[in-house]
Amino acid sequence: MTFLLPLWNNFNSMQQTEKKVDKQQVERRVRDWKKRVSDLYSTIKLWLKDSEYSLKPGAKLIMYEELMSQFNVPSTEIETVDIFKGKDFILTIKPKGLWIIGANGRVDILSTKGSYLLVDFAEQFKTPQWKLFNGDKNKGVEFNKQTFFQLLK
Amino acid sequence: MNIFDELGKVYNEIDTTYASIEVNARSRGHNKKEAEYFGKRQFNDQAYFLFMFTRLEDRVRNLSDQLIDDKMATLTDWKSKRSWEIIQKQKTNDSLHFMNRVSLLTLKGGTNYNLIKQYYDQRNNIGHGGSFTSAISMPTVIADMKQLYKDLKQ
Numbered sequence: 350m351t352f353l354l355p356l357w358n359n360f361n362s363m364q365q366t367e368k369k370v371d372k373q374q375v376e377r378r379v380r381d382w383k384k385r386v387s388d389l390y391s392t393i394k395l396w397l398k399d400s401e402y403s404l405k406p407g408a409k410l411i412m413y414e415e416l417m418s419q420f421n422v423p424s425t426e427i428e429t430v431d432i433f434k435g436k437d438f439i440l441t442i443k444p445k446g447l448w449i450i451g452a453n454g455r456v457d458i459l460s461t462k463g464s465y466l467l468v469d470f471a472e473q474f475k476t477p478q479w480k481l482f483n484g485d486k487n488k489g490v491e492f493n494k495q496t497f498f499q500l501l502k
Numbered sequence: 503m504n505i506f507d508e509l510g511k512v513y514n515e516i517d518t519t520y521a522s523i524e525v526n527a528r529s530r531g532h533n534k535k536e537a538e539y540f541g542k543r544q545f546n547d548q549a550y551f552l553f554m555f556t557r558l559e560d561r562v563r564n565l566s567d568q569l570i571d572d573k574m575a576t577l578t579d580w581k582s583k584r585s586w587e588i589i590q591k592q593k594t595n596d597s598l599h600f601m602n603r604v605s606l607l608t609l610k611g612g613t614n615y616n617l618i619k620q621y622y623d624q625r626n627n628i629g630h631g632g633s634f635t636s637a638i639s640m641p642t643v644i645a646d647m648k649q650l651y652k653d654l655k656q
Contacts, residue, residue: 414634415636431528438529441525443540448636448637450617451646452639459524466640468639
């Protein structure tokens with residue numbers, strides 16, 4: 350039986366992980382996602398303070414992902430924002446999805462010059478670790494004021 | 503440049519084109535067009551994800567076939583060979599499940615196995631037209647596929 354133990358333990362721990370997913374857990378993750386997105390916008394707004402750019406709320410998107418349906422969690426609205434230089438539209442930021450393989454959410458940044466992905470690689474409910482990807486790079490860079498302003502130029 | 507980088511490059515070209523149309527529509531308040539291209543980008547994500555997954559599927563199939571053939575050719579002791587005979591029969595009549603093939607190449611329940619299982623489930627969800635499909639982070643997919651392709655061994 351000893352030789353089966355590692356496999357059994359692994360199977361057991363996988364089952365326990367699956368058991369943790371319930372309606373409350375899904376609701377908590379949705380709340381956490383909306384907060385992370387909202388915090389992201391607040392951070393960007395701070396970065397833009399005293400600059401020639403401004404952030405304005407855009408049309409809200411409906412969030413209704415598979416796990417929400419599975420656990421009867423109602424759909425919810427999630428914010429998007431647009432960045433302007435004076436009256437000129439520069440880019441838009443839209444949350445794309447929370448449950449993605451290998452990461453903890455994806456937000457799209459679309460500008461007239463190209464598309465970028467912001468992917469959160471933090472563990473669930475931990476401080477976000479946003480990485481910025483553009484079309485030509487496989488390796489993301491840290492998302493910070495400097496990398497964000499490069500998108501605006 | 504490997505196949506995943508090449509596919510990623512083509513994917514990016516299409517995504518950039520669609521994203522540009524989507525963002526232009528948004529800046530002009532053309533909501534319908536914006537939603538249309540938002541949807542098209544999602545289809546592009548799914549199409550290229552499926553394309554990449556088929557490359558990984560081929561790798562799993564080829565390596566597991568080689569492993570089974572090698573075992574059948576080299577094992578002489580019946581006690582060692584008997585389970586491989588059953589597996590070979592499944593291989594011959596094409597009833598050897600994909601994830602069982604994966605478990606011949608990497609530890610069942612291990613990191614790589616679980617990652618392939620997640621992608622396999624996503625592939626089935628997209629392939630069978632499920633009502634929900636998860637968002638895909640293509641840079642993550644490309645990096646994972648390259649790593650898995652390299653890690654999987656006989």
